[in-house]
Amino acid sequence: MALLMLSLHALLIWGENSHLHTALLLCHYGVFLLWQPVMRQSDKLSWKMVGIVLIGAYLTTFLTNWWVTAFWIAGLFSLIGGRILSSEATHSKVPNILAASYLLAILLLWVVPKLLNADNDLLAAELLLVYVLPILPLTILFLSAKNISLTYTQNIDFFYTLLIFLLTIIVILSSFAIGVVWQIHYVKLLIFTVFGLATTLVAISWLWNPSATFSGLELLMSRYLLSIGLPFEQWIRKIAAFAEHETSAEGFLQASMRELVALNWVSGVSWRSENIHQEIGEPTRFISTFSFHQLHLTLYSRWQFTPAMYLHVQLLTQILGEFYEAKRREETISQNAYMQSLYETGSRLTHDIKNILQSLGTLSAAAEQSNHAADDARLVDLIKKQLPRLSQRLASTLNKLEEPGVEKKNQAKVSHWWKSFKQINAHQQVQFEAPTNLPKTDIDPDVLDSVVDNLIQNALEKAKLETNISINVAIMPSNHFCIEVTDTGSAVPDEVADKLFKTHVSSKSGLGVGLYHAAQQAEHAGYALSLIDNIDGEVRFRLEKVH
Structure with a gap:
């Protein structure tokens, strides 16, 4: 130089x-x-x-x-x-x-x-x-x-x-x-x-750029550079409107392509997404190709694009591709949510049926342990009381299977439910405690049967692996309903306790979904299930009515 x-x-x-x-x-x-x-x-x-x-x-x-x-x-x-x-x-x-x-x-x-x-x-x-x-x-x-x-x-x-x-x-x-x-x-x-x-x-x-009140020539220049042949803001508004009104990704894509072909410098356009290939307009010898995610776009123009025009068209089509990908993700999320609801419904009903079968197993165990005529008489009386109740629970579960979105709530007195619940679990290694004056509030017996049965069965499974474990079920003296299930076994591991009631937890003896669905069922019925004590010798679960 x-x-x-x-x-x-x-x-x-x-x-x-x-x-x-x-x-x-x-x-x-x-x-x-x-x-x-x-x-x-x-x-x-x-x-x-x-x-x-x-x-x-x-x-x-x-x-x-x-x-x-x-x-x-x-x-x-x-x-x-x-x-x-x-x-x-x-x-x-x-x-x-x-x-x-x-x-x-x-x-x-x-x-x-x-x-x-x-x-x-x-x-x-x-x-x-x-x-x-x-x-x-x-x-x-x-x-x-x-x-x-x-x-x-x-x-x-x-x-x-x-x-x-x-x-x-x-x-x-x-x-x-x-x-x-x-x-x-x-x-x-x-x-x-x-x-x-x-x-x-x-x-x-x-x-x-004179002041904050007047945008000046900078904004006008930017708009001009972004609006070669088409106002940029207008294109954004139309694409956003299509994305809002079209329910499917393919419908949005077809509407956007029709809008793209309507431009005076575009003769035709063809696109391919997954296994779908469509074309609108007339092809010409001036071809520009663009690819965004799963969308492959071929645009036929009426004349050869200049470099500035090509960058402008690339920006417009990239916006279209991003909106299309967002619609596809929305469809995927919707499908996953539908499958998740089916899975959770099936898991919850499986959990309810499992509890019913466990109750039937309890009755069968009582029948096997009956050796005297007096025991037979008490057993027949127990079966007469419990079979209609189990039949009612099974009918409620079948109704949920037929109408998964409808939850019917049954109401009963605490004293009536507590007496029946002690009878059906009388042959289990479980101790029952209750105050002299039980709460006067109404409860949902189906929810209590399902949740408390699950807590008791978990404690019984632990008793099979550990010796000298006592299980206690107690109704707490309070104005609102509150019941606690306590066992004297080992504490729940911290990594498992953090996930209880929040997500599925792996289980060696069950499906690993019991407490999760029990907590969900309790929450929908107006109850709260929690682990309030978790130390060796005292593992205490509480189920109480919150509203």
Whole structure:
């Protein structure tokens, strides 16, 4: 870059009326080819590119005047100025700032006066321009004497480069126009031009984002960039409306595709998702393909998309794909929820039937233990009382199976339920306790039978594995119903206790869902099941009415 500036300086100062003009021009052109940021120095040149380079060298020897020179310097200034604005490292900006300063100074103080034939206005500064100004590119030589990786190439910011080029051209043309029309001193002309441009830029920067109450040109520019051929907000609203009103993912996709084909630059569209392939509109030879998750989209346009248009269409179709994927996930979640409800209903009914079978097993055990006539009489009396109750519980379970969404609640007195419950579990190794005055509140006998039976059976299973365990079932003295089931066995492990009543727990002797569904059943009936004591020798479960 330093050699580029020095060769340009030699060409402008000493090459105008010299036999070295062509040599200096070709030297400057060659150094530019070594510096130019478009092609890497390690790239191999094709014959086409070699021809372009040679044609450019041939034309530079003929197209040499001050207007061409002004536009050439403006181009170099924009390339370097774009690097200054887009560069991140501070140390890499210093050489570019020096080079840009040199180019701007030589343009405004040497080239533009040549266009206006105003050389006499700057005679006092000619010595500085000829001998002092080259210090800037000479300084770049020392600043750039560092080992830089050959693979490192600075990116060209097209927007900044184009903006700086246009501003430089405005300065050149406005200086020329004002100088021709007003015929004033060049220094005064330059002041008018520079300050006028600065005022304009300050006004534009204020209008870009003036205040919180007025969005300014920034929002308008963003809307324009996002609305190539279609208002972006309108597309978002339509897609969101389709997603809200369409119940299925495929219905949403078809509605969105019809809306996409309605655009004036779209001729047809075909899409494929899983095993479904559909097409709307007419195919053309201009094809663009997009893929998002499980959606593969082929869009037929009426003309070839420009890069900006392609990015815009990609954004629109990506939004469509994300909404479609959200609808598919919604369908999957709905299906999973349905299957989960079926599973929980089946598990709960299995749990109820298991409790009924356990009660029948208790009656069978009582029948086996009957050895005397008196025992037989009590057994017959027990069976007469319990079979209708078990039949009622079985009928209630079958009703739940036929109508899983309907929960019928039965009501009974605590004293009646407690007497019947002690009779059916009289042959178990269970102790029963109750206060003299039982609570007067009504209870749901089906829920209590199911939940308390489950707690007792769990304690009995533990008694088979551990010796000298006593099981106690007690109604607590309180105004509301509260019953506790306590055993003197080992404590429930902490990792299991944390999951009780919240999720399914693995069980060696059961389905592993008993306490979970018991807690769910109790909660639906207005009861709360909890583990209030969990230590070795005292494991206490409590079931109480909360509302």
